[in-house]
Amino acid sequence: MMKNILTAIGQQTRAFQRHWLSYFSLFVSVDLVIQLIVIPxxxxxxxxxxxxxxxxxxxxxxxxxxxxxxxxxxxxxxxxLICLLLVVDLQFAAVLLGIRDISREMFTVRGLVRKIWQTLRRLRPSSLLVLMVYFILVIPFADLVYRTPLLAKIQVPQFILDYLTRNGLLLTATVTIYLVLTFLGLRLVWALPLMVYQRLRPRAAFHQSWQRTQGRRWLAVALRLLAIGFLAVLVMAAFYTLVIGAQWLLDFLPQPVAALFANINLLIIQLGSELVTTWTGVVTVSLLFLPLTTAAPVTASQRLAAKGNRVFAGLILVVLVVVAAAGNGLYLSTSQHHRPVTISHRGVAEENGVQNTIPALKRTHRLHPDYVELDVHETKDR
Structure with missing residues (x-):
């Protein structure tokens, strides 16, 4: 089975190479809208x-x-919160629809906006609770398709996890809950794509997703996700090692030359990371969800409009490179004249204790950070 999965990933990777710029621009554009407009x-x-x-x-x-x-x-x-759920739903819909249209060479910005609006109009108030449950279950797997900062706060605080891992019974219960949620997430992973691609209502999409993962088919989904995730981590590890190793050697050159290459390498890391993120999202959607769609005939006008959007995608890439390079240059030039400030977050350093506790503060003090940040709590004795 794994050999077939790797073969399929290779095929989708070759398909990704044909439209990588359009995919890249789609992911960057959606992310910029979220970061610069929605979150503020x-x-x-x-x-x-x-x-x-x-x-x-x-x-x-x-x-x-x-x-x-x-x-x-x-x-x-x-x-x-309801508005947040709607935006997250539309965000994932934009990525799913954009990937489908780009793969068919019929993507246009106007067409994508129209389809997103149609997706919004199909939602009903009763769908909101279903969407909330869905996103909580599928967040770990949704990161493979698209990592949204809008859901970044939905996580168990680290200090609670630290407490749970120190108690055998609580640790067992926590692991059991995580396994159950993972299983449910895998069984329902098709729900949102079915809602977007086949315009199903949430309940019908949940039911069909559950049917599609009966027997051992959910395990096949898990293996595909694991394979894509493993390859992405492997590529990123090799990529970071190569770039950082090159910069380590370049640092022996005169300072102005080393600083110039530091700017270039930082830009390469930023673009490379975004490209790998785009690849994982596109390959995941192509392997799992695009088979849900039915091929529609593409008209000549749609192909012409798609070519125009590729030019637009190229402009987005150029603007992104210029802005990122300017920001990196400003950041690196500032860091050359100031010693980095070390701040202990919540009084710990490299997990040397439980956050916001006196024993951790004592251990951190021996490391002499510039600042120690902690959350002040009112104790029982006040």
Whole structure:
């Protein structure tokens, strides 16, 4: 089975090479929209909501107090959460539809926007809870298709994981829960692509995804994801080793020359990382989800428009290279004149203790960091 999977990955990689620039521009464009427009808007909305109620921050420590004394804030934040889920759904829909259209040489920006709007119109209020459950289950696998910063905060805090791993019973329960969630995620991984490609309602998509992974078919999905993930890690490890090793040798050259190559190599790392991310997403979608779609005839006008979009994709790449190179140059020139500041996050260094605890602070103190950051907690004795 693994040989067949690797052969299929090779075939999809060759197909990826034909349109790599368009795929790359799709992923970069979606990411820029999220980073430069969507995230600032959500941050602004959250800030306005909290400031209106004079709430300085939200954490697990004050969430009960907020729910008890500020019900309108809770309602506003729930509305914001609903909007977040909608944006995440549209984000993944944009990637799925874009990959399909690029592979068929019929991609246009206008056409993609129209299809995303149609996807939004098909959603119903009852679908929101289903989407929330879906994204929680599929987040570990969704990162292979597209890593969204909008869901980056949905994770178990590190200090809680540290506590769980120190208790055998809790560790066993945690591992069991993770295995169950992984199994459910694999069984439901087709749900969103079915909603996007075949326009199914969430319940129907969940049901069909469950049927598609009956028996050992879910294991085949897991093996494909593992193979793609392993190859991506292998490529990135070799890539980083090569670039960093080259820079280590170049650092023996005169400082201006070494700084110039440092800028170039940093740019290569940034573009290479994004390209590998694009490859993993495209190959994953092509292997698992594109077979769900039905081929539609491509008109001559669509092919002509697609060629125009390839020119646009090239312009995006040029702009990205120029902006990244300028930013890298500014960053490296600044770092040459200032010693890097070391900050211990939550009072630990290289996992030398439990976060925000006195024993960890004592161990970290011996390393003499410039600053130590920690979260202040109110103890029982105040």
């Amino acid at each position: 808007l959500f941050r602004l909305a959250t800030t306005v909501i909290l400031q209106a109620a004079q709430i300085p921050f939200i954490s697990y420590q004050n969430v009960v107090m907020i729910a008890r004394h500020h019900p309108l804030v809770v309602v506003a934040l729930l509305v914001e």
